[in-house]
Amino acid sequence: MPVPILKQGKVLIACIQAALTDEDLVRLKDDLAEGVGQHRSSGVVIDVSALDVLDSFATRMLRSIAQMTKLRGAETVIVGIxxxxxxxxxxxxxxxxxxxxxxxxxxGLELIAARAKERQA
Amino acid sequence: MAAKQSVQTRRAQLTVQDIERRKKLVGLGQDDLARIAAIKSTVVQNADKFTDAFFDYLKELEGGAPLFKNAAVLNEARQLKREHIIAIASGDYGVPYVDQRMRLGALYSKVGLDVQVFLGAFHHLLRSIGTEIIKSSGNTMQAFDSFMSLQKVAFLDIGIIVDVLIDERERTINEQQEAIREISTPCLQIRDRLLILPIIGLIDSQRAKQLTDNLLHAIRANRAKVVVMDITGVAAVDSKVANHLIQTVAAARLMGAETIVTGLSAEVAQSLVALGVDLSKVNTVGDLQGGLEAAEKLLGYRIVVLDKNSRATEAA
Structure with missing residues (x-):
C-alpha cells in the first residue's frame, strides 16, 4: 500500500497508515524526493505513529530520506515513534x-516552522 | 484475603501428579493405607483430645503467641486442625486433603507462625497420637507399624505446610520488591512539557528497563519536550548503567524529547572517564538546579524576580 503524501503549505506530510513492505518504503523515498522539488517544500514530516515495528531497513530508509531531502533544501522530521x-x-x-x-x-510542524524562521533570520 | 488468594494459586500448581510424587517421596503405599485404616477409629475418637494437645502445647511455646491473639483465627485454626486429625486417618489423601492442609498453612502464615514452632507443636501432636495408638492396641509391634504409616502421611503434611509457609514468605518479599521498584522511579512534570526523573539507589538491568519504559510513556502522556534526569542519588555508575542511561537518552530523543543528565558526582565522573564510557552524546549539567535552568532555557522560559512593589500588587 503506497503512503499518501499530503501538502500543507510548504510542508509535505507522509502519514504511514500500516506496516510497509520494503518496496513501499523505497517508493515513499522516491515520491518524497520528487515531491520536495515539485512543491518547493521546506520541510517533510513522516508520521510513523501507526507502526509498532521499525526494522533496520525502515530505519535506513528514513535516514536516507532525511539526508536526501536535506540536499534538496527540505528538513525532515520523523514524528510519533x-x-x-x-x-x-x-x-x-x-x-x-x-x-x-x-x-x-x-x-513536527512546529519544529519545521522554527527552522524556517531561523533560516530567514 | 491475601492468604486465600495464595491457596488458590498453590492449588492450581498442586496437580494430582504432584500429590502422587509427594506420596512416593515419603513412601506412602497401599499397605500403609491398610494399617492406617486399622487405627482410624482410635484417632477419630480422640480427635478433640489431640486437637487440645496440639494447641495446649503451642500455647506454652514462646513463638506460639501469634495464633492466640485473635479468638476468631484461633477458632478457625482449631476447627481446621480437628478436621485434619480426622482426615489424616481417613485413608484418602487426594486433592481435597491437600487443599485442607494448604488452608491451614495459609492461616499459620497469615498470623506469622514460625516454621520451627509449628514443627515443634506438630511433633507433640504426633507423639500424643502415637501414645494413644499404642495404649489402645494390644500388640505394641503392630501399633508401632501403624503409627509409622501414619507418620508418612504426617510428613506429607509437613512438606505441604512448609511449602505454603515458604511460598507466602517469598510472595511477601516479591511484593515488597515490587513496591520499592514502584516508588523508586517517579517521573514528575514540573513545568509544562518539562519532566524530571530523579533516580535514587542502585540501577540493575531490570530497573533500568522499567525506568526507561516509565520515562518513554511519561513523555508521551505529558507531551514532554525536555527531560531532566537527576542521578545524584545513584552511588555507583558502571559501564552497564552508563550504557542504559545512553540508551534511555537515545530513546527519548527518538520521541522528540531532549534529555539533560544532572548530578554526576566527582567520583562518578572520574569512574566514567576511567571506564572510557563515551557520554559525548549526552547533555550533562553539574547539578539539578543547573539542569533545570538549562531545560527552562531550552523551553524558552525566563525566570524573573519580581521587585517588592510588584510583589505587593501581585499579593493583592
Missing part, C-alpha cells in the same frame, strides 16, 4: 543519527 518502538530501536542500535524527531505531527 511509539515508546516501545523507541526502546526496541535503541536496543538494536538503530539510532536515527542526524535525523530530527518529534513527539507528534503538531510538534
Amino acid at each position: 511509539q515508546p516501545d518502538v523507541a526502546f526496541a530501536m535503541v536496543q538494536l542500535g538503530l539510532v536515527l543519527e542526524n535525523v530530527q524527531t518529534a513527539l507528534d505531527l503538531e510538534e
